[in-house]
Amino acid sequence: MENYLKLIPRRNEEIKLRKIDGKYYLLIPMTSKLDFLARKLHGDYRRIELDEIGVFVWELCDGTRTIEQIGKKVKERFGENAEPLYERLVAFILELYKRNLVLLGG
Template sequence: MRKKEDKNFLEFIPKRRNNVNWRNREDGNVTLIIERNKLAERVLAFMFNAPKTITLDLDRLGSRVWTLCDGEKSIATIGLIIEREFGDEAKPTYERLIKFIQLLNKNGLIDISSE
């Protein structure tokens, strides 16, 4: 069995976190609803009367990637689907896809597993 670090990133499987709420908008795109759960975020939100949730409207491409992060498809498979559905609009597909997946993961919106 290879270590996680040795595995090709395209083989990893992204999965939306259960604690991230989202909805489909009328235009077919996705809005993420992100709760401010960390203590510092809650304190600052209280002090500055900021909203308790943040909404993030994804574009067509981001929305499609989000819906494909189901815990079953690898990043490579998601890339193939995106290329088929969006064509040149998505290029450079894998470069953009990997950056977006990493951003979602870094912000705690998805998990990435090697299996």
């Protein structure tokens, strides 16, 4: 866990956060030729819905803060509602990384 806290996540610039019908979504462009059918059915973007904490974390993934620093900001803003803080935060950021939505440096 300690090793992850020093990583610095940075959003993939191709991914956009948008509010649609009162909910927040990450919009992921479907650019692969394999996405042809999905584009026909769903438009040019895949969507991933984020809750309030997810939106807050996404906006903090700007390439200037470590996961530990992001966690401190989440704790300040959401308090006990964010617990278990670092387990959830690391899992969320690693999932974003696996989907190429953020890059990890540090």
